[in-house]
Amino acid sequence: QKEVEQDPGPLSVPEGAIVSLNCTYSNSAFQYFMWYRQYSRKGPELLMYTYSSGNKEDGRFTAQVDKSSKYISLFIRDSQPSDSATYLCAMSLISSGSARQLTFGSGTQLTVLP
Amino acid sequence: DADVTQTPRNRITKTGKRIMLECSQTKGHDRMYWYRQDPGLGLQLIYYSFDVKDINKGEISDGYSVSRQAQAKFSLSLESAIPNQTALYFCATSDARTGTDTQYFGPGTRLTVL
Numbered sequence: 360q361k362e363v364e365q366d367p368g369p370l371s372v373p374e375g376a377i378v379s380l381n382c383t384y385s386n387s388a389f390q391y392f393m394w395y396r397q398y399s400r401k402g403p404e405l406l407m408y409t410y411s412s413g414n415k416e417d418g419r420f421t422a423q424v425d426k427s428s429k430y431i432s433l434f435i436r437d438s439q440p441s442d443s444a445t446y447l448c449a450m451s452l453i454s455s456g457s458a459r460q461l462t463f464g465s466g467t468q469l470t471v472l473p
Numbered sequence: 474d475a476d477v478t479q480t481p482r483n484r485i486t487k488t489g490k491r492i493m494l495e496c497s498q499t500k501g502h503d504r505m506y507w508y509r510q511d512p513g514l515g516l517q518l519i520y521y522s523f524d525v526k527d528i529n530k531g532e533i534s535d536g537y538s539v540s541r542q543a544q545a546k547f548s549l550s551l552e553s554a555i556p557n558q559t560a561l562y563f564c565a566t567s568d569a570r571t572g573t574d575t576q577y578f579g580p581g582t583r584l585t586v587l
Contacts, residue, residue: 367513393575402477402563402578403516447515451574460531461576463515 362386365448365464374473378435382448382464385429389450389462392424394433397445397466406446407433438471445469476500477579479564485585486554494549494582496564505547506565506576507531507539509558516563522547523569554586 365382372378380394391410395403407422409415415422421434431450435442448464477498486492496505507519508531518531520539528539536558538550551558561583565576 363515365515395578400581402565402580404578405575408575449516460518460521461516463517465513465515 361465363448363450363462363464366467367465369468369470371470371472372438374438374440374471376438376471378433378438378442378469378471380433380435380446380448380467380469382431382450383429384431384450384462386452386462387426387429388452391451392422392431393449393451393461394420394422395447395449395463397447399444403447440471440473443470477564477566477577479562479579479582481582482580483583485587487587488555490554492551492554492584494562494564494584496547496549496579498545498564498566498579500566500568500577501544502566502568502577503544504567504569504574505541506567507537507547507549508563508565509533509560510563510581511560519549551584551586554584556586559584559586 363384393408394406396406397403412424412426419436423432445466445468447466449461451461480495503524506521508516510516517533522541525541540548561581563581564579567574567576
């Protein structure tokens with residue numbers, strides 16, 4: 360079993376739809392949670408970062424973390440064609456004095472149709 | 474100019490050849506990473522470096538080696554390339570001073586081993 364599971368999709372939605380992207384994880388020691396967006400032929404770029412349970416909002420994007428269920432989500436409101444990309448969840452452990460190695464999900468490919 | 478650059482962007486090589494992928498950054502970050510990305514597997518860490526004198530193996534380091542020539546330069550070598558090393562390779566950087574270790578990715582190198 361992978362430490363981080365992510366539905367690979369592909370997911371196709373009409374413009375304006377609400378999109379829900381999800382990851383589950385097995386290691387309860389993960390404390391930091393990130394969402395990266397990767398456009399075709401580009402490197403991943405950080406979209407959102409959180410380290411606590413609950414919701415964090417940034418414009419049309421909301422990141423949700425439920426540590427008791429080991430489940431994280433990214434919601435995209437009023438989705439746009441420019442949101443079409445692969446979305447990767449990533450998480451890391453608390454560590455003192457050393458780089459936090461990221462464990463990535465396999466990514467969900469999203470297409471928003473005009 | 475891009476903050477994290479990778480050369481070459483595309484490379485086709487033959488089994489048994491030695492190949493080097495290079496990464497340079499102008500972000501002033503102390504930490505650098507090499508990942509590979511395969512379809513359906515997400516990003517897997519090959520090696521990471523906290524500073525010029527520090528090199529650490531990641532989860533899939535076999536068949537790879539690295540060199541941190543300067544704070545801004547981190548190269549990845551395949552001593553004897555094999556076809557299952559065909560993948561997309563990403564370099565990333567992070568800044569320990571921020572406390573979050575958010576990683577910033579380069580544009581990637583697409584490597585094909587025939």
